[in-house]
Amino acid sequence: MNILLVVAVALIDVDDRILIAQRPQGKQLAGLWEFPGGKVDAGERPEAALIRELHEELDIAVKEDCLAPLTFASHGYEAFHLLMPLYVCRRWEGLVRPREGQAVKWVRATDLRNYPMPPADAPLIPPLIDLLG
Numbered sequence: 001m002n003i004l005l006v007v008a009v010a011l012i013d014v015d016d017r018i019l020i021a022q023r024p025q026g027k028q029l030a031g032l033w034e035f036p037g038g039k040v041d042a043g044e045r046p047e048a049a050l051i052r053e054l055h056e057e058l059d060i061a062v063k064e065d066c067l068a069p070l071t072f073a074s075h076g077y078e079a080f081h082l083l084m085p086l087y088v089c090r091r092w093e094g095l096v097r098p099r100e101g102q103a104v105k106w107v108r109a110t111d112l113r114n115y116p117m118p119p120a121d122a123p124l125i126p127p128l129i130d131l132l133g
């Protein structure tokens with residue numbers, strides 16, 4: 001069994017809303033809403049991977065000490081087993097600007113269930129509701 005390590009983040013704004021992004025057409029799980037992030041490259045530290053992904057996908061700069069671990073997803077997909085730490089981040093530099101054509105939305109934790117997400121993400125929602133209400 002192949003374990004795929006993916007890092008993701010709940011970016012939280014001053015009104016306690018969370019950023020979700022819609023996976024672009026042509027990608028696996030296209031159309032579903034996800035937490036920004038992506039695959040950790042070989043030899044890359046998870047936090048460095050997340051900082052890189054946030055720059056690539058959203059054009060923001062995040063400092064490592066602004067990333068706090070919250071929970072993780074562990075989910076068996078057909079082709080691999082996903083292990084995905086979820087960080088929270090309330091501070092970054094720059095304005096969120098989707099660079100890969102993806103739609104983004106700021107939503108309350110209690111509204112996350114209204115957006116179809118990958119199956120791995122369902123267990124991530126209660127800890128976010130606990131944190132933010």
Ligand SMILES: Nc1nc2c([nH]c(=O)n2[C@H]2C[C@H](O)[C@@H](COP(=O)(O)OP(=O)(O)OP(=O)(O)O)O2)c(=O)[nH]1
Pocket residue numbers: 006007008027028029033034035036037038039053082118119120121
């Ligand atoms: N970023 C992210 N990926 C998720 C979430 N939930 C979930 O099952 N995944 C899965 C979908 C993909 O199989 C994998 C992430 O892969 P990806 O294709 O987004 O990786 P990436 O950003 O590095 O993109 P790429 O360069 O490989 O195209 O994790 C989530 O909330 N956020």
Ligand SMILES: [Mg+2]
Pocket residue numbers: 036037038039053057
């Ligand atoms: Mg990604």
